[in-house]
Amino acid sequence: MKLTKILVAGSALALTAGSASAIDLTLVSWGGAYQASQQKAYVEPYVAEHPDVNIIWDESSSEAVAKLRAMNEAGNVTWDLVDVTIADAMRLCDEGLAMEVDIDDVAAPAPDGTPASEDFGDLLLSECFIPEIVYSxxxxxxxxxxxxxxxxxxxxxxxxxxxxxxxxxxxxxxxxxxxxxxxxxxxxxxxxxxxxxxxxxxxxxxxxxxxxxxxxxxxxxxxxxxxxxxxxxxxxxxxxxxxxxxxxxxxxxxxxxxxxxxxxxxLDGWIIPAGLPEDRLKAVKDFLYFATDTQRLADQAKYISYGPARKSSAPLVGKHAELGIEMAPHMPTDPANATxxxxxxxxxxxxxxxxxxxxxxxxxxx
Amino acid sequence: MSDTTETGPMLAADGTPLKVSLNRALRRQKLRALALIAPLLLFVLITFVVPIGSMLFRSVENEIVRDTLPKTVAALKNWDPSLHELPGEPVYAALAADLKVAVEEKTHTKLGSRLNYENPGMSSLFRQIGRSVKKWDLATDAPFKEKFIEANKGWGDFSTWRTLKTYSPAYTNGYFLNAIDFEKGPDGIRQREGNQKIYVTLFIRTLWMALVIMGSCLLLGYPVAWLLANLPNKTANLLMILVLLPFWTSLLVRTSAWKVLLQQQGVINDVLIWLGFISDENRLVMINNQFGTIVAMTHILLPFMILPLYSVMKTIPPSYVRAAKSLGATDWTAFWRVYFPQSIPGIGAGAILVFILSIGFYITPELVGGTQGVFISNRIAYHISSSLNWGLAAALGTILLAAVMLLYWAYDKIVGIDNVKLG
CATH class of the missing domain: 3.40.190.10 (Periplasmic binding protein-like II)
Structure with missing residues (x-):
């Protein structure tokens, strides 16, 4: 009797959870301080606005190319957005494992209206690559x-x-x-x-x-x-x-x-794995549009000393969130460092x- | 079954001849036994035989060229690379037609990265030509030869076409040649130049280092196992925990611990300086070389030597050595002529375990190996996860597997695999 009740209650719960149309997005990154900066700058504010989205991290970027190829061969790609270096992004793009994107379609224009393709400028080195940071x-x-x-x-x-x-x-x-x-x-x-x-x-x-x-x-x-x-x-x-x-x-x-x-x-940035189903792709694009805008990229620099990939983000870089030191002089893109x-x-x-x-x-x- | 004096076939209770009835019962037993091991059999088949089979296949498979450029491959059949002339317009036209389809399906860059393993530069050649081909019209834009060469002069390079022709068959020995430092040159197979030879050196080094590690494990493990087997139970148990404790600790932790101990500013060097054995300027280099790899790996693999040795030594009755001594043998003779031969099955098991495990080691050599202590598995890992040249990785893996099997066979001939005892 008791067991039946629990079972019924359990399946009812599962049903309601399903009907709320919660969506899981699996993001792949490098772990450590870098992933933490993405969590704080992009994911936390995004999830605050979209409580129905559930973000899952996978710390596999260092072997992303091999894993994505294996997943693709098995016909079961479980990742939704993958953080890779530009060299890996080019490889994935050549292999047909990453989706080709139109940058003005997936990334927001700068606050002054400059299209994303101009804001990222020379850093758009592959058709599949959406840049995030410049490191050195x-x-x-x-x-x-x-x-x-x-x-x-x-x-x-x-x-x-x-x-x-x-x-x-x-x-x-x-x-x-x-x-x-x-x-x-x-x-x-x-x-x-x-x-x-x-x-x-x-x-x-x-x-x-x-x-x-x-x-x-x-x-x-x-x-x-x-x-x-x-x-x-x-x-x-x-x-x-x-x-x-x-x-x-x-x-x-x-x-x-x-x-x-x-x-x-x-450079480091995102790629979308090729062949995502329509609903997941829609959710990924929505997150990506938010996570690569001018403010978010500038926010990331509060947590780690990597330069934002957008030109329009540079003036917005402030102080380190915990240490309180000015971050601009520690950026590889700072004019004094980039001589x-x-x-x-x-x-x-x-x-x-x-x-x-x-x-x-x-x-x-x- | 006892013998019987009766003549004629013996009958079972139900009247069938006993032989038939017995056979039936035995067959049923065999089937039941088979059904019992079926899950394991299937598991081994699926997780072991199938992956290894597919790996072996990958090392020769090369269908991508034929599948992506079918017309070009057909047109290249009549082209003779030994004449050192570029192919004619029909080949270029066939390539244009093939690329038109490939660009549509986005497979041309994949082919480019495949051919780039053989001829650096092919990757961007295909990436660039894809963009040009998109704008071409097959019906009106002929002839294509000039258009290709105009788009990128790599298409007017003889070596580009030679690579395409060489790798057009569906199966290739190219990966295996590569794995033993050979290549397909213009006049057939030839050895690679000195500055590109790596794999043979690495194979020999891997086997040699695995032997050294096996030897040092045996040297250190034998006395420990003897102690374990001969001490009173209480002390032996404590000692056993000391052997097992590192066995249960993560491999990465132990490797990092060796780093702390062995590095130039590390514990051992500091102690030696404090004791006055060496001066501060002459700190010993004990890590990032072969020495570091051997020390760390010996430590990690030691339990795999001690445990089989211990379990064999435990079964050797101490009375034999006592008997030998009472008959006048010295300590050494008693050990060497009586005890040691009985422990050989344990040595065999431990040695083969340690050797085979160390051949496949990857993390420890990567972390403490420096330049002279890396193994072939480090290159295999590079090709799997970084260069994506899985064909070459498969060929290297296959050679490694074959080498291990060959050694196993030799071992069986010399020691005899029946003499190996794991417990």
């Missing part, structure tokens, strides 16, 4: 190294100067970023990097430059490694994402400083990454 790969160094006799690195080429700045360095365990810096410090003008890197001599030249510090390098593959290595004093200078260095410096108060020279810009930037040539890398990666691994193994 740059160097942090310990500012208490006795062996440097008070000198501080001012140029990216100081990384290659083991005489003036002795100590271990940490670099990304792959050809990205390192090849660009090696060529610049070997005297190649910034605008010619990719032409030179496209030739066998150029690749050899970059490796020769990297050879000069190879025995002093600790190679990282996860973004958290360099901050840890710097904090431990295991390395004296190392490359990583600028947001990671911000938290080492501003939140953990380690004796580390930023070297903003020759920072390499990279010497390298814009990665993403289409070039999408062609040559696998080839150079094989060469890089062979070089590492030598």
């Amino acid at each position: 790969i740059t160097f942090g160094y310990r500012n208490d190294v006795a062996a440097w006799n008070g000198a501080t690195p001012t140029s990216v080429c100081d990384v290659f100067d083991t005489k003036k700045f002795p100590g271990k360095r940490s670099l990304y365990k792959g050809p990205l970023y390192n090849m660009e810096w090696a060529l610049i410090c070997d005297g190649v003008p910034k605008e010619d990097i990719y032409t030179v890197l496209g030739t066998d001599e150029g690749v050899a030249r970059a490796f020769k430059k990297l050879d000069s510090i190879k025995d002093q390098v600790v190679w990282w593959s996860a973004g958290a490694e360099t901050p840890q290595l710097l904090a431990d004093g295991e390395v004296v200078i190392g490359s990583t994402y600028n947001g990671r260095l911000f938290s080492v410096i501003a939140e953990q108060h380690q004796p580390v400083s930023m070297l903003w020279d020759a920072e390499i810009y990279d 010497n930037i390298i814009m990665m040539d993403f289409p070039w890398w999408s062609d040559h990454r696998d080839d150079l990666d094989a060469k890089f691994q062979a070089w590492l193994a030598q």
Whole structure:
């Protein structure tokens, strides 16, 4: 008797829940501080307005490409919106796994009426990609190294100067970023990097430059490694994402400083998986329209030191939500930091990454 | 069943010959047994045989070129790449027609990324031509050869066409060649240049390191297992918990702990400096190299050696060694001639477990391996999750599987798999 009652009550509950037409949206992101910034800047205000939408996070962005392909082959895509880097977005778009979108259709115009396509401008590098943030790969160094006799690195080429700045360095365990810096410090003008890197001599030249510090390098593959290595004093200078260095410096108060020279810009943004059913697509587009508007992108910068992808968001960037410090000077896009930037040539890398990666691994193994 | 002196067929109670009745009963028993293991059998079939089969298939499958560009592949049949001439207008026209369909279905970029694995640059070649083809009219815009080359001079490059022709069959050995550092050159199969060779080195390194790790596990595990088996129960149990505790701890936690211990500013270096064995400038490099990988992996895999050894040693009666000694054997002879041979089944089981587990290790080498301590599985992971070159990943995986089976076979010949005892 009792059991029947519970069962009846339970199914009644389930029925009412169903009739309220609640919708689950699965968002995929990177976890950690970055996902938290998205939660606070986009999701919380959106859910406050739309209580019928239920947001579920999946921290799978680092393997999004492989997982999405596997889901697609199995014919059961469970994700609704995926946060990926531009390189992955291009790959997903090429593979037909991401939906091509018209940016003016899915993203709101700026408050002054500028269409989204102009507001995002040069950052619209793939038909499937809706940019969110600009981050940079740059160097942090310990500012208490006795062996440097008070000198501080001012140029990216100081990384290659083991005489003036002795100590271990940490670099990304792959050809990205390192090849660009090696060529610049070997005297190649910034605008010619990719032409030179496209030739066998150029690749050899970059490796020769990297050879000069190879025995002093600790190679990282996860973004958290360099901050840890710097904090431990295991390395004296190392490359990583600028947001990671911000938290080492501003939140953990380690004796580390930023070297903003020759920072390499990279982009992160959303893609919609291809083949979503109509009702989910509608819900996703509604959320996306809200989450990529000028105010929301500016709000995100309150929680993490990555630059908003819209030009119109830049003036709205305020103070850090908890630390109360002005965020603009910590943005990779701040004019004072962006004096010497390298814009990665993403289409070039999408062609040559696998080839150079094989060469890089062979070089590492030598 | 006892022998009987009666002649003629023996009959069961119901009158059928006993043999038939027995056979029927046995068959029923067998069927029941089969029904009992059927769930497991199906489970193994679905979760093991099918995925491995599909992986093996992926390493040779190459239908994408033929499916995306059917007319071009047919037109290329008559084109001879050894003449070093570009194909003629019919081939370009066929490609235009194929691309028109492919662009509609958005499959041309997928083909581009497939061919990019063989010839860097094909990816953007296909992405760009897709945009141009959209504007072309097949009926009026001929001839297409100039139009293609005008759109991107890559289409006037001989190597583009050679790649297309080489990879037009539905099945290819290209992934396997790639996996052993070979490639399809203009004049047939050839070895890759020195700066592109990685896989053979990695395979050899993986096998070698797995052997070293297995050896160090045995060296460290044998005395521990002996102690466990021979101490009084109370102490042995405590020791057993010490062996099992790390076994239950997450692999990532243990790997990170080794990082803290081994790094240059780490605990071991600090202690050595404090004791005065080394100076502050000469801190030992114990991590991000092969040494770090071997230490961390030995620690992680040690329980897999100790447990089978222990369970075998537990069954060796102590009276044998005592008997040997009472007959005048020295301690060493008694151990080497009497005890050790009886523990060999445990060594066999532990060694094969540790070896096979370490061959597939991936997280630990990635975190503490630096440049000289990475395994082949790290490259497989790269191709699965980053480059999306699943064909190459499958070929590498297949070779690894074949190598393990080959070693297993050799092991069976030398040690004999019947001599292996897990408990």
